Amino acid sequence: MTKSCIRVFADVAQIKQCKTEIDRVAPTIASIARALSLSGNEVRLKILYLLSKESQLCPCDLSDILGMTVPAISQHLKKLREGGLVVSEKVGQTVFYSLHKENLNVINPILDSLVITEQKSTVS
């Protein structure tokens, strides 16, 4: 870290500009990275996909569908809720989870691309 790149082709102005630019977008990148790492888990991505298909599901349903324990599911849902990607509504003893559509600008294209990828592979 003390020594920096001194190669002949290094473009000092370019590097400086990159530093400025990355500082500028850093907060946005941090927030997007958070959303991506949330959905970068196989179980949570499945939950998001299922919610995009079914509009709402409870932890119990998801436990059945994904073949996992209820606490395991609940902990994933907690992360998704805290990350603002899903919302929950309690109806009696049951808690229904659904996508938090307003916060899904990062995730939506991914779910879309999933559908597209599936269509492609179904066709071929």
Next chain:
Amino acid sequence: MTKSCIRVFADVAQIKQCKTEIDRVAPTIASIARALSLSGNEVRLKILYLLSKESQLCPCDLSDILGMTVPAISQHLKKLREGGLVVSEKVGQTVFYSLHKENLNVINPILDSLVITEQKSTVS
């Protein structure tokens, strides 16, 4: 796991259908989740963003720009390369990294959304 959801409103047919559907898309989800978890790291997302702006950068540049040690950067680049998100080309002692555009269908919308988000926040 042994006991399944027995609530009154549970829709057995819906659950069964979801199971079938999730099994069908599981391989695609796994591969997308891998790409998302790769780009769900702040440093790696910054690298991808910088490469989308600069077309090619070496580990040394990135170390300078991001204020991190070269080995730390190198290890991130290795993951991105193994995940197929970037490619490298050696020129003399320098290794230039650039985006592997063909494999970026999952990541591209994210980088785009980053630009869009930045424009929004700049305007407001």
Next chain:
DNA sequence: CTATTATTTAAGCAACTACTTAAATAACGA
């Protein structure tokens, strides 16, 4: 009130991540 059901929370733990420092590899120039 008591038992049952749905969900969440907590504690423990194995596996993974992302850094560190040191060493290895490779290209270059004097």
Next chain:
DNA sequence: TCGTTATTTAAGTAGTTGCTTAAATAATAG
């Protein structure tokens, strides 16, 4: 060749993640 530079690899480690099981919380029915 020797010393320098660019990069990668390796080993060690603190922190994080994702599960497990057990316990806590809350709603409902008898």
